[in-house]
Amino acid sequence: MALLQKMVARSFTYSLRISGAIFHSVLVDPNPIRVSNSTISSSSSSLELDCDLEQLDPLNHKDWLSPNEVLKIFRSLRDPDSVISVLERISQRKDYKPNESLYTIVIQKLAKAKRFDSIEDVLKRIKNEKNCRLSDDFFNCLIKIQGNVAGHIDRAIETLFAMPEFGCWPTNKTFCLVLNMLVSAKQFDIVHEVYLGAPRLGVAIDACCLNILIKGLCECDNLDAAFALLDEFPKQGCRPNVRTYSTLMHCLCENGRVDEAFELCEKMERKGCNPDTITFNILISGLRKQGRVAEGMELLDRMMLKGCYPNSASYQEVLYGLLSSEKFVEAKNFMDRMISEGVFPSFLSYKLVIHGLCNENLLGDVDLVLKQMVHQGFVPKMGMWKQILERMFSGNNR
Template sequence: MVSRLNSNAPILDPLKRLYHKDWLSPNEVLKIFKPLIDPNHVLYAFDKISQRKDYQPNEALYSLIIQKLSQARKLNAIEHILSRIKAEPRGFRVSDDFFYNVIKIYGNVGGHIDKAIETLFSMPEYHCWPTVKTFSCVLNMLVCAKQFDVIHEVYLGAPKLGVEIDTCCLNILIKGLCECGKFDAAFELLDELPKQGLKPSVRTYSTIMHFLCERGRVEEAFEVYKRMEVEGVNPDTIVFNTLISGLCRRGRVAEGMELFERMGLKGCSPNSGTYLAVMYGLLGSKMFVEAKNLMDQMISKRMLPSYVSFKLLIHGLCDENLLGDVDSVLMMMVRQGFVPKMGTWRKIMESMASQRMIERCLLDDIKLL
């Protein structure tokens, strides 16, 4: 696995230090590795440094080597480094943070979730036991990759690894169950939390509400909201945004606006996401004047509307021939740093031409009278 430099190739300046007889401290060794980019140079340097009498294995060096290899996407070489760690004297240890980073590299950089799982369960072989943070990281990878069949298997391995499941782990599992539409199983897991001495968090409830609203099951989402309140968990802005968005997407804009007004009574302040949820509801219901008023309110509170909301509002106002409002929205759009695209300008010009034609027809009718 260790790459050799071509014997005719010039030795890089950082690598020349490897041939000095001076004693190299751990910090000086790190300085040799930091400028190296080529993974072959990294592996060659590690081979040479580990043969020196002053070699002192340490986590910082191993972390830096693995970082360099991951940047070059030499993930197979990382296995070689892990085997070297295992071969170090028994007193040498690496931390959970070290394995957390290796697992993230396998899963997020390399897309090898199987390797991430394998690394998680091999940690005790390195005399290191995973924390709930590292365990949750693997669960979350599996949910994001939609490998729902594997999640349960990894979850059952928690006792073997000495991991004490917490609410965060169960939230990830609930998210996975909801993503694949297994809401009954998600509610069963929610009911299990108190039995394990755990209390559902606001994120637990908001996750279930989000997926219910995505599938149009808004009434059930409100049932979850009521249950959350009964169990003494205070809603946050994300909860309200989820419910408002769910209502507006189902065309229940009036109810969404009513909930928007009630947020303050629950101690929650609307954020830009709240305003945009209502905004898209108004635009979808062709309530363009109301949408413009909400946009004015949003900007007055120093919240930035999206480019799409400006575009949809301008197109809607053009369809309604409200060119005076189009002008003011266009000015707002430019002041917020957005540049209208050709399609928007074309829509405005067509609307202006249509308006002139209507005005001419009216004038002609008046003359005939």
């Protein structure tokens, strides 16, 4: 009791001190400042500006700035909107010597601030200065920003064909980047135009370029033209690779021409090009969509005999085939095999297996699958429990 009284007394004394402090502050300033969110935001911006001004202090001195010191200034800028003004200030100095590293940082800062028009102004500056050598890596990065970040694929194409004006010729890597960008955007007509411009850029067409064109033709369901393009490989001094054939097989399977896909696979092997896991997965998926589950399981075993090891997608395709064929007991046994080989079924697989086993009143199997599912870290949903309980209390269970 005495201890409790002491604690109350201390609390009362502490409250008096706080009240006194508040009373004193009111006397000193009867109009206390109320801090709003805009004030906090303004303070934060001011703090960033102060930090930037502090970092820009070397620009006010006549001391010689090394290229690394200039890079350090730009890296430290917290306000992206100040990039252009700082670039203008630095360009007025006698020690100004632009290089690729400087312009890379400038463009990345502007891209982060979504100042894409300013990036175009920087490119004009580079062209006018004519004293900065740029590499293919610089333009590769720039084209990714223009096409993928800004969504200006037309500017990406313009940059590709303008590279020689900067004293830099594109590599196949950058040329293929633009081709792939156009295929992903489904601008198939423009893909062909860019492809025909390869000689102007000094780009030697390789398997990567032709593979992208085949991918584009397959995506617009022009299979005849895609197969005709296979004849271009020897003309360009290159050979089709596994990616070439896999793309064509995928398109054949998507169009229900699975047997033709297998014939193409055999042709590929005769030409000395071995299928990989992706190739087998495409064929297994094609068989699944036609309900040829047993053939899919055989192909899974055959690929291992060829020294090509299946991945989780390989097993999952076979499992979905069993489930769509309503072979739920076989699916349960196949899931056991998957787990023994270190591959784990998806939540959807467990859900479909339990649903199927419940419909067949195989509650003993349901119990085993449920335990396995929980052991893999999945939590059964309410609908699943409801279905299991309904079967348990309906009688006629096995």
